[in-house]
Amino acid sequence: MRYHVPSTEAQHVPGRGGPSSLARKVLGRAPLVPVDALNRLSLVAEHGESIGIVGRNGSGKSTLMRLISGQSRPTGGAVYASSVPVMLGVNAALVPELSGDHNIVLGCLAMGLTRAEIDDKFASIVDLSGLEKAIHLPMRSYSSGMSSRLRFAIAASVDPEILLIDEALNTGDAQFRERSKERMDELRAKAGSVFLVSHSLSTIKEMCTRTLWLDRGDLLMDGDPESVTQAYLEYTRHLTKGNNETAARLRDEARGSLTVTEVEARESRRRRA
Template sequence: MIESMVSVTHVSKQYSMITSPAKQLRSLFHPTKKRPTFMALRDVSFDVKRGETVGLIGLNGSGKSTLSNILAGIIQPSHGKVQTGGEVSLLAIGAGLKPTLSGMENIRLKCLMLGYSNAQIAEMIPAITEFADLHDFIDQPIKRYSSGMKARLGFAIAVQINPDILIIDEALSVGDTTFYKKCTDKIEQFQEEGKTIFFVSHALSQVRTMCDRIIWLHYGEVRLDGPAEEVGLEYSKFVHRFNKLSKEEKAEYQQNLKKRQSNTDQLDETDIHKKENKGFRKSSVIYLSILWSFTIFSGILMESTAFFTKLQEIIASIFHFGG
């Protein structure tokens, strides 16, 4: 039996659409009141076996990048569970790179954050810089890099840390054909080594060529999951029909689906752990109340040295009395 490397169980990701901090705070004190939300993913479930290469496709706003970030552990799902059987590396344009640091400093920082020692990093740097092929730009700040250069550096770091699960999110959509060939050769090497790969792209031909299986996300939900050729063909038919719609028809279609993602009434009707939600809101209110009280108290202490000194004396006398 082939081991399951990634298991995603009833995963949903909900974002609050309240932008003002003051409104966020007020909403926590009214847990029964409906709050505007956006459901980026809804009840997504699938298992991926060791050695599989899985494509994630879908129109813009379908949740591909959200799912990638959840798989990589960068963000947590609102509901559901994700289990992975090894080290995960996410490759997206500029992901995890600090704009003010140089390419070399970013290499060191990212590797340190992944738990590598300075000695190990020193051994890895030649291979990373050679693969990225950035020459003198390796010592320039990332903010001066083009999107293609960022992708090259990100890919070089991601593949050299030798992850068990590699997630490639649109990172091969930029750059020249020479670097693209270098990347696809490395992906093929990983496939031969039995690594698990997620490939996110709008380029359906690339996905069908590289992947064994495709998961089609459609506005936060899994619309189809199966062999690459079959799902790729169905998605191609859908895109063909969609592109035949007028501009107004496309806008209406997308607006209706996005409205469903933002419909909190519809969300309440699904099995999304209402009790957990109530408990979370209640604990949030308690936490924020304590935090708010502490902030006020700290402000008073900072404003009044005499008060702070007096408080110390009172505490000392209490302990002295108790002793």
């Protein structure tokens, strides 16, 4: 996955020319440079799996989530899903001035639920959010953890077959983590798949059945949460200590032992008459 972003550094580098580069020069805008957020990777997520994604800042975790959810289109390749993946992030639809309960209705409508379905699920959403009386207060008065809980409760109410969660659970307290874990277990039990991006390795170990480690856009490891988080932790510890050679060796070892799953699009067997 490659983004193109304006770079002030590149302003001094001679460009490749062309009309768009000339136009940018005339308009005084910085030239665009490519950023490779995610390199070629291929994987299959099975029903019932809860897949954690770990990696340093800028390693491509959110980009992978945006690709799976359809918010971004891959530069090359494709994402195949058995149903529409739902990203936990009804954020855009929520209004800070409205109370939590009104935002539940708004968020659920934005996700395509009918009024009858919302009425049906309303109590369980309030319950999962754990907001109790605060549900009647405007969302702008919530702490970031309270807002995250409400967002999680709304998003998790649609029973999506494929649920994507980006860091949302980290702000919750211990009680909420317990509740959200229960809900994620329920989703998995309903044969759903969950993708969870988190910097909290304990959250990943608690909630996931499988873990991916991304680094600088490369998939380095894909395996059980215990061994993947352990390897990632060791790698970051060496980096922090400035043992760059050891860190690089660990990175190479991890990448070298990765079993790559090749996914190929099936050719249509239909023939034209």
